[in-house]
Amino acid sequence: MALTAALSACSGGAGTPGTPGAAGGDSGDTAPAVPAPKIAISPATGSAKVRPDKTVVVTAADGELEEVVVQAGDEAVEGEFDSTHTKWTSKEPLKPSAKYTVSAKATGKGGPATATSRFTTLKPKVGLEVVDVTPGIKGETVGVGMPIMVRFNAPVQDKAAVEQALEVDAEKPVKGAWRWIDDQYVIYRTSKYWPAHQKVKFTAHLTGVKAGPDTYGLEDHTTTIKIGAAWISSVSTKSHMMVVRRDGKVVQTMKISAGMATTREYTTTTGIHLTMERGNPVTMISPGKKEGDPGYYKEVVNHAVRISNSGEYVHSAPWSVGSQGRANVSHGCVNASPSQAKWFYDNFHRGDVVKIVGTSRILEWNNGWGFWQMPFSKWQQGSALES
Secondary structure, eight states, rough: OOOHHHHHHHHHHHHHTTOOOTTTOOOOOOOOOOOOOEEEEEEEEEOOBOOTTOOOOEESSSEEEEEEEETTEEEEEEEEETTTTSEEEEEEEETTEEEEEEEEEEEEEEEOOOEEEEEEOOSSHHHHHHHEEESOOOOOOOOOTEEEEEEESSOOOOHHHHHHHHEESSSSOOOEEEEEEEEEEEEEHHHHHHOEEEEEEEEEEEETTTTEETTTEOOEEEEEEEEEEEOEEEEEEETTTEEEETTEEEEEEEEEEEESSSTTSOOOEEEEEEEOEESSSSSEOOOTTOSSTOOOEEEEEEEEEOOOSOOEEEEEEEGGGTTTTTTTSSSSSSEEOOOHHHHHHHHHOOOOEEEEEEESOOOOSSSSSSSGGOOOHHGGGGGGGTO
């Protein structure tokens, strides 16, 4: 028995590989190491001449994205996570000729992880910018008929992409549409007059927008427009009267004299005009005639408010006071007495409405700001998005 015990002790001391509790054995309970999250960023670090319309994408494997920051200087790029928080995608174009840094953080069972990418966007051959917005005079109040007229510094080939970037945000919204006049000029007009007494914000989100081959928007542009009261002037060339209403209330009744209509040029245009500019005085010269020609005239007039590009104004005409209210004797303008012309001059805003009826000459939609002469359904056909 002593020998048996000794043998047993010797056998147990050596142990059996894999036996629980055996010296030098593996318990089999140790789990494999969990990998840390892996973050991938596109564009990859060091990328150059990245197109501004390229999307920044950040993904995480073996974990979830916690934070993604994409910046060029102090300007951050907006983006969004997917439902699993394993993918982040930018939502807006990048700025041309800019250096970007992408910083990402992720968490997972294997611990936290970070990643960074630095890249540079290309410098476009043509940088698209807004060079003029009308109305755009600081502090100006405009009328309810006012369009928004935008000019660019270069031709736009991809009009749909640029138009998509143009935003009109009104406090009292009304349906409207853009119409391209040419490759560098686009106009926004509402389907009916703006509701009075409000602000309208126009923003061109141009940064990084591809407008054509090697053409990208350089920066955004914002203009705030103040719409004032609804000034509507109604002119009848048959009754020789002009009635001015402010927010629907009659505030002035004026005797007038319109075009004598002996020629087309001397015929006042019928239609919806908008007040465009004013001058005091303004020198008016007969169209298409030189000094000495029959019918030539050169008159200096006071308190003149332009309503078309074909030479029509509402202005002071002391020489025709005797005909005002009873006969049409002008060269096409709306003549008024000095005192009432001054009143109109002092109270007008660009974009106020002047409706004229009674003649056979119809105002063309592109004569001055005669845009209301075109039916809205046809106006929309000039949009790159709606046509």
